[in-house]
Amino acid sequence: MKIRSLVWKEIRQRPAPSLAALLAVALGVSALVCVQSIADSSAQQVARQMSELGANILVLPKSANLQDYYAADLHGETLPEEYVTSIILAQAVGVEEMAPKLCLQTTIQETPITLTGILPRSEFFKKSSWQSVDLMFQEMEAGALGSQHENCTGRTCQLTDESMKDLKSYSKTRVVHDLAPYDALIGADVAQKLQLTEESEFQLLGDTFRVAAVLPASGTIDDQRVFAHLHTVQDLSEQGPVVNVIEVMGCCEDVTAGLVSELEDLLPEARVITISQLVEAQVGMNRLMSRLSYLLFAILMLVGGASIASVMFANVSERRRELGTLMALGATPRYLQRLVLMKAAMIGIGGGLTGMIAGGVLAIVVGPSIVDVPLSISIPAIGWGLIISFLIAMIFSYLPARKAAHLDPSVCFQDV
Amino acid sequence: MLELIEVSKQYSRRNQPVDALRSTSLKVDTGKFIAIVGPSGSGKTTLLSILGGMLAPSSGEVKLLGESLYQLDSSVRAKFRNEKIGFVFQNFNLVPWLTALENVQLPLSIFGSEADVQQSRAMELLERFQLTDRADHKPSELSAGQQQRVALARTLITTPKLILADEPTGNLDPEAKQLVLETLVNCREKSGQTVILVTHDHSIASSADRVMTMKEGILSETSSSILSVVAAG
Numbered sequence: 001m002k003i004r005s006l007v008w009k010e011i012r013q014r015p016a017p018s019l020a021a022l023l024a025v026a027l028g029v030s031a032l033v034c035v036q037s038i039a040d041s042s043a044q045q046v047a048r049q050m051s052e053l054g055a056n057i058l059v060l061p062k063s064a065n066l067q068d069y070y071a072a073d074l075h076g077e078t079l080p081e082e083y084v085t086s087i088i089l090a091q092a093v094g095v096e097e098m099a100p101k102l103c104l105q106t107t108i109q110e111t112p113i114t115l116t117g118i119l120p121r122s123e124f125f126k127k128s129s130w131q132s133v134d135l136m137f138q139e140m141e142a143g144a145l146g147s148q149h150e151n152c153t154g155r156t157c158q159l160t161d162e163s164m165k166d167l168k169s170y171s172k173t174r175v176v177h178d179l180a181p182y183d184a185l186i187g188a189d190v191a192q193k194l195q196l197t198e199e200s201e202f203q204l205l206g207d208t209f210r211v212a213a214v215l216p217a218s219g220t221i222d223d224q225r226v227f228a229h230l231h232t233v234q235d236l237s238e239q240g241p242v243v244n245v246i247e248v249m250g251c252c253e254d255v256t257a258g259l260v261s262e263l264e265d266l267l268p269e270a271r272v273i274t275i276s277q278l279v280e281a282q283v284g285m286n287r288l289m290s291r292l293s294y295l296l297f298a299i300l301m302l303v304g305g306a307s308i309a310s311v312m313f314a315n316v317s318e319r320r321r322e323l324g325t326l327m328a329l330g331a332t333p334r335y336l337q338r339l340v341l342m343k344a345a346m347i348g349i350g351g352g353l354t355g356m357i358a359g360g361v362l363a364i365v366v367g368p369s370i371v372d373v374p375l376s377i378s379i380p381a382i383g384w385g386l387i388i389s390f391l392i393a394m395i396f397s398y399l400p401a402r403k404a405a406h407l408d409p410s411v412c413f414q415d416v
Numbered sequence: 417m418l419e420l421i422e423v424s425k426q427y428s429r430r431n432q433p434v435d436a437l438r439s440t441s442l443k444v445d446t447g448k449f450i451a452i453v454g455p456s457g458s459g460k461t462t463l464l465s466i467l468g469g470m471l472a473p474s475s476g477e478v479k480l481l482g483e484s485l486y487q488l489d490s491s492v493r494a495k496f497r498n499e500k501i502g503f504v505f506q507n508f509n510l511v512p513w514l515t516a517l518e519n520v521q522l523p524l525s526i527f528g529s530e531a532d533v534q535q536s537r538a539m540e541l542l543e544r545f546q547l548t549d550r551a552d553h554k555p556s557e558l559s560a561g562q563q564q565r566v567a568l569a570r571t572l573i574t575t576p577k578l579i580l581a582d583e584p585t586g587n588l589d590p591e592a593k594q595l596v597l598e599t600l601v602n603c604r605e606k607s608g609q610t611v612i613l614v615t616h617d618h619s620i621a622s623s624a625d626r627v628m629t630m631k632e633g634i635l636s637e638t639s640s641s642i643l644s645v646v647a648a649g
Contacts, residue, residue: 001518001525001534013513325509328470329523329570330498332491410465 003335007342017311018343022351024307025392028300029355029385030362035293036381037363039286044376045219046282056275057260059083059246059267073101073116074221078242081230083267084119087248092262097121097175097249102230104237108204111193114225115204117233117243120179175249184209185227188217204228205236293381301388304351305396308344312400316340316407323404324411333405340401341394348393352386359385417446417610418467418578423476424633425462436462437473438633444626446577447608449601451621453638454630460614461582463630467612468580469497481577498527502576504596506583508567510555516562517542517551520569541569561592568599579603581613585620597623 011018061077084100102117176185184204186196191214196202200211209228217223234241250259256274263272316323323336331339360377367375425437436459444450454460465471466478469485478485481500488496503509510519520538542548545565555563564584571579581600585593597620603609604625613624621627627638 001521001531003525006514006525009513009518321507321509322511325503325505325511326522326526327494328468328497328503328509329526330494330574331526332494334491335494335526409470410461 003338004342004346007339007346011343011346017314018347021304021307021311022347022354024304025301025348025351025389026354026358028297028304029352029389030359031300031355032293032297032385033356033359033378033381034362034366035289035296036378037360037375038367039289039293040378040381041363041367041375042289043283043286046286057248057250057256057263058273058275059087059248059263060271060273061244062269062271064245064271073103073244074114075244078102078239078244079246079270081234081241081243083270084243084246086266087246087263090262090266092259092266094250094259095248096251099175099247099249100230100243101245101247102233102237102239102243104233106205108190108194108202108226111190113187113190114221115233115236116225116227117230117237118176118179118227119230120176179212179227179229180210181229181232182207182209183212183229186211186214187223187225187227188215189223190226191215207232207236297385297388301392304389305392308347308393309396309400311347312340312344312397313403315343316400316404320407320411323407324409327407327409336407337401337405340404341397344393344397344401345390348390349386351393352389355385355389356382417448417481418442418444418612419477419479420467421477421479423466423473423478425459425466425471426474435633437466437635439476440633440635442628442635444610444612446610447604448626449604449611449624450613451624451627452612452614452630452635453616453618453621453627458630459633460630462633463635464580464582464612464614467578468501468503469493495527498523499574500577502571502574502579504564504567504571504579504581504584504600506586508555508560508563508587510563510566510570512555515552515554516547516558516566519555519566520573522570523574537573538569541573542566545569560587561589561595564588564592564596568596572603575607575609577609579609579611581611581615583615584613585615585617593617593620 059079061075061079064075064077081100084098087095087098098119100119104115104117106113106115179185184202186194190196191211194202196211196214198211198214201208202211203209204226209226215222215227230243248259248263250256256276260272260274263270323331323339326336326339327333359381363375363377420440420442423437423440424435427434427436440463452460452463462471466473467480469478469480469488472486480496483496485493485496510516511522514522517535517538520541521534524534524537539548539551542551545568547562547565547569550558550562550566555566558566564587568584579600584596584600588596600611600613601623604611611624613620615621629636629638
């Protein structure tokens with residue numbers, strides 16, 4: 001019979017106090033794993049989106065209140081569509097693409113959706129005012145709307161015409177080449193709920209639309225959108241030639257700063273912000289969540305540690321005669337110390353593992369509803385949680401272990 | 417075998433010194449059966465604790481098998497106790513969440529003997545005490561007599577040179593009491609083990625080679641014939 005077997009049998013004999021201490025530790029670790037997993041996944045998602053979206057700039061109404069990038073057009077305020085023309089005519093250095101959007105909250109078969117008007121790239125060519133600029137036209141043929149800047153290492157070369165013709169790539173490129181007036185791109189969630197497939201038709205605000213493509217799931221608000229031609233949506237909304245946002249895609253980060261000030265000068269009535277500014281709020285929130293989780297973890301681990309200390313002190317007092325008997329049978333003070341510390345270690349590690357599982361499950365179940373991204377469990381949080389729960393158990397049971405080691409062994413002769 | 421030289425033990429109770437054991441000397445030869453009698457609080461248990469290497473005396477020396485017990489390092493003393501000294505308690509002191517077999521194994525497992533050695537030796541002893549069918553029972557599932565037999569088996573598993581018994585028959589019926597006594601007498605007669613027994617029961621004490629009386633911390637020799645008369649009376 002090994003010492004760990006002796007400890008395990010004792011825990012099984014009286015599980016309630018050990019369970020209480022274990023739960024306190026588990027709470028701390030689960031809070032850390034859950035919040036850190038959510039914060040990490042959110043940060044990873046932001047980083048992924050940033051790398052996919054490149055050097056994007058948003059042109060918004062001055063009063064627009066932003067929550068996140070994907071909901072940037074859901075503020076209800078509008079800008080004149082003419083601003084798109086103004087940007088094109090300015091031939092700003094590094095402007096690669098533009099995507100004006102107008103949103104309309106409506107329903108299809110009683111399912112609420114966001115109808116989003118987008119302007120296909122081919123529409124830029126139809127604007128006579130734009131075509132009058134010969135230089136601009138040549139640039140567009142080459143694949144960019146503005147002037148290219150020297151030594152560009154950005155995404156100009158990545159966006160080929162082929163990728164823009166593939167409608168399904170819209171969720172990544174934010175640009176479509178062609179879109180017929182009553183064609184629609186359907187977000188993954190909407191398609192699933194309404195059982196819409198490519199080429200199927202549906203009624204929207206009295207008109208019949210054809211599904212041109214079902215977009216792959218992105219884990220963003222785009223999954224609940226229906227994208228249609230901007231001018232069709234403008235007609236349906238009866239708001240005239242307006243948009244909620246103009247996304248300007250710069251060729252690389254190098255041009256962003258200059259482009260923002262150029263656009264601010266060009267459109268003084270609008271608010272021009274970069275994606276990085278926008279995500280800063282999200283990153284700040286992640287950082288805050290992360291710090292709060294460490295604070296919560298620290299508090300709960302202290303509570304857990306105090307609980308372990310209390311359980312172990314009570315345990316040593318209750319087991320005085322048993323420990324004295326072990327001494328009479330030849331146990332050294334070190335053996336008794338190990339007996340107490342091993343029990344605490346089992347509680348600490350058990351609490352850590354329980355917290356890891358509970359935190360992981362909680363993150364996977366609750367996480368997506370908080371941050372709207374698919375969750376992955378934070379491995380560093382699990383590692384730290386397990387290490388610290390073990391250390392806390394050891395530190396807080398040191399005094400009870402010392403008490404056990406210094407027991408007067410003659411208690412085994414007495415009625416205690 | 418065992419020698420106490422001018423051993424005394426003082427406790428402090430409410431800041432007042434209490435003499436639990438006063439300048440006691442004793443010499444016990446190998447294979448002897450010593451009974452110590454005396455009223456409660458006279459210092460019998462203190463003496464037993466000191467003899468067992470569990471309570472350092474305030475002064476004096478305790479020699480066991482040639483070793484000065486309290487000059488040994490505490491870990492060495494613990495190992496010495498494990499190998500050379502066996503205890504039998506009035507309340508059996510079995511570990512409640514271990515089975516009879518595991519309780520008997522305990523002294524061997526403390527110093528990390530091989531598991532199969534522990535188990536086979538423990539089963540042998542349980543068989544000797546007719547407890548084979550109770551090997552998997554917890555102490556709460558055993559009678560007082562069976563518990564004391566398990567405790568005796570636990571004591572004997574290391575074949576100690578010295579057995580210290582503190583009122584081992586105090587909680588037992590006459591039949592179980594007789595079995596315990598026979599076991600201890602056998603230890604002396606067949607294995608040459610030295611037995612020191614603390615008891616209130618004069619009939620038990622009368623079986624000893626020497627009877628000593630403890631009174632107010634002073635140990636003195638008593639004639640066993642007197643005890644026989646007392647026991648018979």
